[in-house]
Amino acid sequence: MAKPIAVYNDVHKSFGEVEVLKGIDLEIAPAEKVALIGPSGSGKTTIIRMLMTLEQPTSGTIVVDGQYLWHMEKNGELVPANEKHLRQVRGDIGMVFQHFNLFPHMSILENCMVAPINVKGVPKKEARQRSVEMLEKVGLGDKLDDYPSQLSGGQKQRVAMARALVMRPKIMLFDEVTSALDPELVGEVLEVIRDIAREGEMAMVLVTHEMDFARDIADRVVFLDEGRIAEQGTPEQVLENSESERLNSFLSRFRS
Amino acid sequence: MQGINITVTVLIASAVLSYLIAFIAGFGRLSNNIFIRKFTGFYVEVFRGTSLIVQLFWFYYALPGLFDIHLATDFWAAVIAIAMNYGAYMSEIVRGSILSVAKGQREAATALNMSRFQRMRLVILPQAVRMMLPEFGNYLIQMLKATSLVSLVGLTDILYHGDVFRSTHLSLAPTVYILILIFYFILALPLIWLTRWAEKQSSKGVASE
Numbered sequence: 001m002a003k004p005i006a007v008y009n010d011v012h013k014s015f016g017e018v019e020v021l022k023g024i025d026l027e028i029a030p031a032e033k034v035a036l037i038g039p040s041g042s043g044k045t046t047i048i049r050m051l052m053t054l055e056q057p058t059s060g061t062i063v064v065d066g067q068y069l070w071h072m073e074k075n076g077e078l079v080p081a082n083e084k085h086l087r088q089v090r091g092d093i094g095m096v097f098q099h100f101n102l103f104p105h106m107s108i109l110e111n112c113m114v115a116p117i118n119v120k121g122v123p124k125k126e127a128r129q130r131s132v133e134m135l136e137k138v139g140l141g142d143k144l145d146d147y148p149s150q151l152s153g154g155q156k157q158r159v160a161m162a163r164a165l166v167m168r169p170k171i172m173l174f175d176e177v178t179s180a181l182d183p184e185l186v187g188e189v190l191e192v193i194r195d196i197a198r199e200g201e202m203a204m205v206l207v208t209h210e211m212d213f214a215r216d217i218a219d220r221v222v223f224l225d226e227g228r229i230a231e232q233g234t235p236e237q238v239l240e241n242s243e244s245e246r247l248n249s250f251l252s253r254f255r256s
Numbered sequence: 257m258q259g260i261n262i263t264v265t266v267l268i269a270s271a272v273l274s275y276l277i278a279f280i281a282g283f284g285r286l287s288n289n290i291f292i293r294k295f296t297g298f299y300v301e302v303f304r305g306t307s308l309i310v311q312l313f314w315f316y317y318a319l320p321g322l323f324d325i326h327l328a329t330d331f332w333a334a335v336i337a338i339a340m341n342y343g344a345y346m347s348e349i350v351r352g353s354i355l356s357v358a359k360g361q362r363e364a365a366t367a368l369n370m371s372r373f374q375r376m377r378l379v380i381l382p383q384a385v386r387m388m389l390p391e392f393g394n395y396l397i398q399m400l401k402a403t404s405l406v407s408l409v410g411l412t413d414i415l416y417h418g419d420v421f422r423s424t425h426l427s428l429a430p431t432v433y434i435l436i437l438i439f440y441f442i443l444a445l446p447l448i449w450l451t452r453w454a455e456k457q458s459s460k461g462v463a464s465e
Contacts, residue, residue: 054363083372091369101364105382114378115368160364167368 003066005030005092005170005203006051011060013046020046022227024060028171033197033204035214035235038224039250044207047224048173051205052095053086064089065170091119094169098176100156102148108135108159109144112166120167127166134162138192154185158192165196172196174206186210193217211254215239223247259417260439266331266403266413267443270338271396277343282350296347303344309405312337316409334406342399349391353384386458393451397444404440414439 004027013021020043028034036044049055050062053069061078062069071078072085081089103111112131116122122130135141138158148156157177164172174193178186190213197204197217208214214221214235221238223231231238231247242248284296303311315333357380365375407416418436422429 052363052367054366087369087371090366093367095367097360097364097367099360101358101360103361103364103379105386115370118374118378119369119371164367 002029004028005032005065007063008047009061009063011047011050011062012058013043013050013055014058019058020227021057024229026222026229028203028205030170031201031203033217033219034206035218035221036205036207036224037209037211037214037221037250038230042224043227044224045175048095048175048205048207051171052093052173053090065092091167092170093173094164094167094171095173095175096157096160096164096177098180100148100153100160100180102156102159102163104148107145107147108140108151111148111159112163115163116166130166131162134166135159137195138162139188152185153181154188157181157189161189161192161196169202171203171205174204174208176207176209178208178210209254211239211251223250225250259412259414260443262406262411262413262416263400263403263443266335266338266406266411267396267400269331269335270342270399270403273335273339274342274346274395274399275392277339278346278350281343281347282354285347285351286354300344300347303341308337308341308402309408311341312405312409330409330411334403334409334411338399338402338406342395342402346388346392346395349388349395350384353387354380356387357383389454389458390451393447393454397447397451400444400447401440 006026006028008024008026011021011024012019020041024043024047026047036047038044046055050057051064051069057070061071067089068078068081069086069089070081072081073079102108103114106114109128109131112134113124113127116127116130117124132141132144135144138161140155140158140162143151143155148159151159160177177193178189181189190210193204193206193213194217196202204217206214206218216235218235220232221235222229223238223242223244225246231242231244238247239251242251281296281300284292285300287293287296312334315337316330361379361383362375365379370378403413404415407413407419410416414436418432422432425432
């Protein structure tokens with residue numbers, strides 16, 4: 001395996017009294033596509049939210065591209081990271097949310113342009129060009145000046161993906177991106193993710209309940225149960241040939 | 257009728273100053289610094305918890321008498337009193353609006369690697385301000401009516417002139433006060449329209465989750 005792009009080392013996370021992650025060790029290779037599956041409450045969303053710096057681990061370390069994410073080295077000791085350090089490390093990470101979280105006061109083109117211009121200092125003209133290209137790629141080239149409230153859920157989610165992609169992250173995180181969509185809109189969003197995955201160079205971590213989709217695009221499937229990684233392997237190993245009772249009872253819920 | 261210019265200038269000056277104070281105090285109450293938070297909280301409670309007219313008398317009579325502080329002119333004493341009072345109320349609107357921007361907006365901004373300041377400037381404030389507008393309009397109308405109190409400290413606004421006129425033409429008292437009411441209402445009308453417009457604006461472009 002190539003030098004990993006992200007490494008979790010004995011990561012624990014508690015919310016108050018409740019420990020949702022009980023020691024996660026996980027490595028993600030560059031360009032690797034990892035699907036996180038598991039029952040709700042198993043901690044899969046928390047895993048990627050910690051990588052996006054939206055949730056701070058209670059203990060343990062996360063390393064992104066050779067740099068500590070939540071810690072900085074100071075006089076040979078690890079101290080909690082400050083805002084500046086977090087900004088520096090999380091620049092390589094992008095995320096798409098279950099509820100889209102588009103900026104409602106901006107057109108969809110502005111939604112895509114705002115971060116490249118303000119965060120990365122990309123010239124306006126180039127940011128515009130990159131955003132238009134990306135929106136065309138997700139099939140929304142004719143809606144540049146629409147506002148999020150004018151779009152369907154599936155369209156919103158495609159804008160959210162374009163917005164994350166124009167930042168050219170090395171890792172993209174997908175947090176149950178089809179869970180809030182009407183069933184007939186799920187397909188168009190998965191199709192876009194498939195296209196992105198096929199291009200290859202970006203690592204992707206997907207929290208998902210779409211088992212067929214996970215089998216399709218994932219290099220590795222990780223099954224979480226009660227805050228621990230219970231099983232992991234290729235989609236065939238995990239989704240078809242596992243002997244774990246918990247996993248099979250979980251999977252049986254998705255077979256009709 | 258004379259005095260309209262005083263009423264209007266007091267209103268404009270108080271409004272501008274009170275919005276400024278509202279933003280400063282609103283942000284102060286959201287500060288990470290506990291002293292700033294406590295201090296602005298204290299200011300807000302004191303000015304909300306006491307009457308405007310007493311505050312007006314304080315700025316006008318008590319401060320000069322007690323501490324020899326003179327707030328430049330009568331005009332500014334009145335404006336500062338009104339602005340401090342309404343600024344305290346409106347700081348709560350500023351604070352509440354900022355807090356009520358959906359959490360997902362902050363998270364999306366973080367995921368795009370915006371700094372704390374950029375998150376506020378580009379994502380949170382533009383939405384929060386839309387929520388503030390209708391309430392700001394309501395307070396503006398209230399402020400117009402509150403300006404009538406400045407006649408009590410000798411500023412020659414609409415009410416002051418009306419009172420003077422009435423004292424020399426006692427039989428016309430009802431007519432005079434009806435006229436004053438009409439004047440205030442005419443002044444309030446554009447503000448009412450402004451508030452309606454603000455409500456329309458605010459219904460657009462805010463995340464609703």
